[in-house]
Amino acid sequence: MRILFLAVLRPHTGNAVTAARIRDHLEAVGHTCILKDTLGFESSSAVTSLIVTEKCEAALALHLYKGGRFLQGQRIPFGIIFGGTDINEDINHEEKSQVMGTILEEARFAVAFTESMKEMALTKWSHAKGKIYVQNQGVSTIPNVIFNWNTFLQSTEINQGADNLHIFLLICGLRRVKDPLYLVDAFSEWHREEPNVYMVILGPEVDPVFTNEVKARVKRAAGVQLMGEMPSEDLHAVVKNCFAVVNSSISEGMSAAVLEAMDLEVPVLARNIPGNAAIVKHEETGLLFSNPQEFVQLAKRLVNDPALEKKIVTQGKEYVKLCHSWKSERDTYQNLMRKLQ
Template identity: 55%
Template sequence: MKLLFLACLSPKSGNCTTAERIRSHIESAGHTCELRDASEFQSSAEVANLVAQNPPFEGAVAIHLFKAGRLLLDIQVPFGVIFGGTDINEDVKVEQKRVVMEQVLLKARFAVAFTEKLKEEAEVFLLSQSSKIYVQPQGIKTEATEKFCWTEFLKSTGVRSEDVDELHVFLLICGLRRVKDPLYLVEVFSEWHCEDPLNVLVIIGPKIDPVFTVEVEAVAKSGGLPGPGEEPAGASCCHEEVLRRGQQLRLGGHVRSHLGGHGSWGTCGGQGHSRECSRGAA
């Protein structure tokens, strides 16, 4: 089956990573999947023309009902949609967007939500299409590379302790940008760390917004990042060079994707694919 896959492919974003993972699973099942950035298209008519090209696409998938799903409204082949957090947390608040999202959900062969809560909220805010919405949690597996040394890794982030094994390390993986603002977490965690110094937070991910990254680093430092001979603070920095030296985290995951066909749909089981996180942030 030849499938068109539309998603917002901003570099290093969660959408981009998820889309690449799903595309890989679809292709591993023997299908052809062309992943395209939704921002490339100005209208659903453009997508309809693309789908009808020779050889034509036999189905389509989109992440985000409004950002990408609306571009599938004019195609003449079955398609499915995957809910994004923006759909329910933001876009449903705008009446014009909500109406379009309902149209997409009505026409879609199926819809996928990553959590039960997301499905429940979709049923509240959009026209009830419970029979179409399937909950398929994203699975993430983490494992250390062979050369990875946990003790040295923590020291390189600024965390120092006599006994690393006694630390309670919380690892937050996220690209630093304002829409994914971790500042409130850093502030609250610092207070928690003051109560129990064994609780340590490490944030790792790409510096998507350099200006905002500086702000996060400043807050982390003001919260008491350790200086020479000092006890570790609640929030720690994971710098890029730490990961470049081979002390990298490998991220993998699995997502099952429903594939629509001519008059039928089935389920494709996905396998885990490792992905190296080669950049770090505060």
């Protein structure tokens, strides 16, 4: 089949990585997958023209509202993959919620990353019972790359001479839902007590206005550095060299950065929200915090307790291996495509 696949494709973001992986799953069995950025469309009519021009026989959208609304009313069968914002945020917006309910009526199937996401969707749209499937995000094999850690440190203002250096990495696009400023003040206070700890916020500038706010705050915060996006191969290398990966989002679907850190055997500290709690089991596969002060307490504990660090990285790696199989994800999407034939 020729399949149109709509997703938000900002470079080096979780959505873009997920969409590329799913496209590969579909093309592996002979489908032609035409992956397009929803940000490039202003109306459904533009998508209709694309469907005709590309002779698409079916469609898929990542994110029920941002992608699915362009497929509503189209004359080809389609499926939906829930994002995080649609279920955690847009569902509470009455107009968007009504649109999403209609899209689900038309969709042949929908995919949720977790059981809790499925339950939230069914609470709002009970008519979708029987067409929502749960499939955890898979984690692809992460390649080893040649990477100069010292060069990376030189590009920051981190004191490389500090004894026992500990770098906490917060990977996110600069937008409010990711809440990159949540921990800044508390972490900066900790850094003043212990100058060997640093937090690096790393990711693309998604929201220009909010980005300026982040830059201004970080500039005044000791021990916190801000860096732009980088290719995924280099990012994986940075993750492997840092002490821990942090997630401070207000809401998440399923964080690719958290899963990849687990796979790379790097400790994870994540804000205690449903999307994170679905994949991080406190003190077993990572650490969950509910406020900035608790984050600092847990981070200090992790720094000073090598046994805890070893335990959570070992169990985190095993969890990803068991529950986020790339092969299982591939099988699921390849099978679901039969519902579009």
